[in-house]
Amino acid sequence: MASGKKRKAELEAGRKKRAERKRRAATEPMRSTRPVDSVVVNTAALAAYNSYGAPPFVARGYYVDEPFTCKECDVEQVWTARQQQWWYEVAQGPVYSRAIRCRACRRTMKAPPAVATVPPRRRTSPI
């Protein structure tokens, strides 16, 4: 009856393994699932906000890369966790604001227009 004994041992081992996995899943804190490329939110550095409750990244506790489509050129972009951290914590961007334009479009908007908006000076001709 060696095989029966072995089978029993295997069952026992499997049960132990499952129990161990279950126990670990229950005790491990959720924040250990934070993605590697995410950035922890420093809530003290954020611009003041009120009344509407914590924005998703504050509730979550970290920034994650967010895909978005540029409003101007319809190009798919990623607003990276680092860029979000800079925007909210360094530039003090409103916590409910989000990226809507790609870098190229933002640069175009900031750049002076190709055509001068200042009208040429009229020469006053002495009559």
Ligand SMILES: [Zn+2]
């Ligand atoms: Zn764009």
